[in-house]
Amino acid sequence: MNEQEKINAALKAVSFISSGQTIGLGTGSTAYFAIKEIGRMVREGLQIRAIPTSEATRQLAEEWKIPLANINDIETIDITIDGADEFNKKLQLIKGGGGALLREKIVASITRKQVIIADASKQVEKLGAFKVPVEVVPFAAHAVARKLNILNGVATLRVKNGSTYRTDQGNYILDVSFGLIDDPASLAKELDHITGVVEHGLFIDLADYIIVGRGDQVEVITTGDVTFKA
Numbered sequence: 001m002n003e004q005e006k007i008n009a010a011l012k013a014v015s016f017i018s019s020g021q022t023i024g025l026g027t028g029s030t031a032y033f034a035i036k037e038i039g040r041m042v043r044e045g046l047q048i049r050a051i052p053t054s055e056a057t058r059q060l061a062e063e064w065k066i067p068l069a070n071i072n073d074i075e076t077i078d079i080t081i082d083g084a085d086e087f088n089k090k091l092q093l094i095k096g097g098g099g100a101l102l103r104e105k106i107v108a109s110i111t112r113k114q115v116i117i118a119d120a121s122k123q124v125e126k127l128g129a130f131k132v133p134v135e136v137v138p139f140a141a142h143a144v145a146r147k148l149n150i151l152n153g154v155a156t157l158r159v160k161n162g163s164t165y166r167t168d169q170g171n172y173i174l175d176v177s178f179g180l181i182d183d184p185a186s187l188a189k190e191l192d193h194i195t196g197v198v199e200h201g202l203f204i205d206l207a208d209y210i211i212v213g214r215g216d217q218v219e220v221i222t223t224g225d226v227t228f229k230a
């Protein structure tokens, strides 16, 4: 994990932003650097409105005096800049290490240009060394864990500071080891169909760009046919 790589990726991503846009603000230590830079640009006159993907990011954006909008008042987001816990060459991601996967996926789903920023350590050949975060309704936690077991997933209830971790929506997170995942898209579909799962951290067909800090370089990975989503 390299802080300078995160900063370089964040600064490159922020260069995509221009006045008049609606911007999704990601969550985590890499997104932090983008938010800080956006705050600086706002102070210098950039006119945007932003949608935070977590309460932590909302707080940060408020500290930097970045104007915020209510997601229920907008149709689409122009650009979202967010981090990832793992990504592969197909731009498939595991997210949710910071617990914000639900809002992050909602924001990504209405974003025209989803830009993921990461240091080089996040790139993997196959996803799955990082456990897949699965947000569950507390009532369903045990039932979902059993269903995940049938899919060869070993679920651990996330605990923070000695207590069961609660997301911004008051849900629990199961961190699930599936081993290395051969087909993330199929697994994502299976997870989509488990009753009691609110959302999961496999992000498939959502990222348009991944900007990777590699040493003092930045590399931009795309699917090759990046178009603006409607």
Ligand SMILES: O=C(CO)[C@H](O)[C@H](O)COP(=O)(O)O
Pocket (backbone or CB within 6 Å): 026, 027, 028, 029, 030, 031, 082, 083, 084, 085, 094, 095, 096, 097, 098, 099, 100, 101, 104
């Ligand atoms: O998905 C996330 C939060 O839910 C983050 O984007 C992910 O955990 C990466 O965080 P960091 O940039 O701190 O490594």
